[in-house]
Amino acid sequence: MASRSPPATRYGEHHAAAASRVLIVDDSVVARAVIARLVDASDQFSVVGAVGTAKAALEFLARAKVEFILLDIEMPGVDGLTALPDLIAAGQGARVLIVSSSTDEGGAATVQALALGAAETLVKPSAGALSGRFGAALVAKLERLCEHPKQLPPAVAVNAARAPSALPRPASRAPSPAIAQSDDYDIVAIGASTGGIHALSHVFFELPAGFRLPIVITQHLPTSFMPYFAAQVALLAGRPCEVATDCVRIRPGRIVIAPGDAHLRCVALGDGGAAFRLTHDPAASGCMPSVDPMLASIAEVYGARMLAIILSGMGRDGAEGARRVRELGGSVVAQDQASSVVWGMPGAVAAAGVADAVLPPDAIGRLIATRRRP
Template sequence: MTSAVVADDSHFMQSVISDILEDGGIEVVAQARNGKEAVEAVIEHSPDVVTMDVEMPEMNGIEAVEQIMARQPTPVLMLSAHTDENADVSFQALDKGAVDFFTKPGGEVSMEMSRLKDQLVEMVRSVAKADVGEASRSRPDARSTRQQTETTEPTSATASPAADYVENPTLLIGSSTGGPKMVEQVMSQLPIEADFRVLIVQHMPGGFTERFANRINEGSDYEVSEAADGDRIGGGEAIVAAGGKHMVVSNYHKGRLRVKLTEDPPVNSVRPAVDMTMSSAAELIDDPMTGVILTGMGEDGAAGIKSIKAVDGATIAQNEETSAVFGMPKRAIETGFVDEVLPIGEIPDGIVNTVKDGAKH
């Protein structure tokens, strides 16, 4: 049975979260009122996973994550209030080693948490499977990777002049649990010379995707923003699907694509859904396409990969060893339509190789 420590400075929220997890078959071995108690509980009980509140007295969630990763690496799911400030803090927690975050509902908390209980239990179970050992924690940060490549000799993948690439390539990236840092890492190493139009779908709630896009933009040579309905992008630009809305390609002409955002029902129990973006792109884009599935729980993206392959696009999936959760990549690979399975560090080169002039898909 999966075991968990629940950390929250509200006794009421401790009880609500603990009850939801226990009802879902997850054993809550300890509760903590602050980060200090959370760290102590992890050391004493060695749980499979920790749910961690962001703002707590004595030691906040970020400091607690840092302490846990240094003393006894354990998967952590941040529970964050739905505010701009907490969005920033949640991403800082990911930088310290947290696997993912789940937004606490507003309003009548007990009723809302009950409504979301299945989603919370599923995410806690998925995060519990994440590898946060030494190898995982030592992966390069997107910003440090970019700084390093700017001060050292370029790799063969990034050294090619623009003439070596096919014209008007589109890159579609899908990810979920454990994905934000992986997406940042890939985008930080993507050469601007390749001139991609990039569509990113990360399972993430509304209010967080704008900050996520800003972070990618800070670490990438590409111009990255959160998608808005009707947005057009061309070469060297990227957009991130807005939380809570599907992003579909609505028009493509001479290297420029337009997207529309919809609130259609969730697909694969998620919105935005990777399948929606990839499948719509495959229908309308007649220039080279590359689809990439990164770490995440569930099966979203598998149908999208099939759609891209059906129109002779290139497809890549992250390997199990470097995936926090090997759900989405595994399902994509099982379709038989994934060209390459690569560790996260090799995916940027893998992407570039698909659009080298004369590349065979």
């Protein structure tokens, strides 16, 4: 006998209309009740629905508008990760916070959730520990997401719904094109945040096996995620990838990613090469790591010989660094709005008028492969 989807529970009627509306999607009745109580304890948020399946969540979103979706991963029927793209589409701008015991820091489920467009993740403890510090952490996560309003047009939701269920690994690569002596740049620097991991997979898919320019990435992720992220990037790109350590040298054919607890600052070496120093100075964007110091410092060393890429992400991090790249003669490319999960970072670059081109990720990858200015 087929089970019926549990009905959405009505919550939050006592809250002011200005409170951000929250939908809870969790198969545990206890978890739904406790999480609702914890969220409703904050005047900033109001739980307007709580359902037990992805199907019921889609039905709820078809008739109601929310700002946040708290989504469990392990559920009967369609699991949370499988449902995530459809929920992003149905949410029409709602930010998804994964709340699950499966999202251990650095784990595959966590990185996959972020790749598919989740805004943030939080480890859900056992039922007996759903209070105290967990409640404070949950509300703090929601408050941080409120600091950067999400810019998600309907076209993005359609694309998000078509996202793959896992990061793709290129089955084969195009033969390496002949590299002319008049190549226009010597290094590629990429900044990304929410939705950026998925965009990176499309960028790397377009790079030929013989592409040897160094690639540097600042992706907003917690420190503990970085080793797993580096392993995923190495798999996607088909070349070595390392989490930067202080004084790591920039070398052809390799990818360097910023650690989660430090900025990358490029410095010139006496032998004509370059390396990265790790710094911890507060960035104007408030991000750690920040895209701005990475881009600005690489521009100081490479000048017109660098290509800066800004992919999907929340906020404005990268806009000031991209401006400095342009001032020193380098090129800047931003991800387009239709393919971005969040058009905050690339949108800020485009709005500032410093983008030489605004393209979807696959077109960005093909452009990088040509080693030509846009």
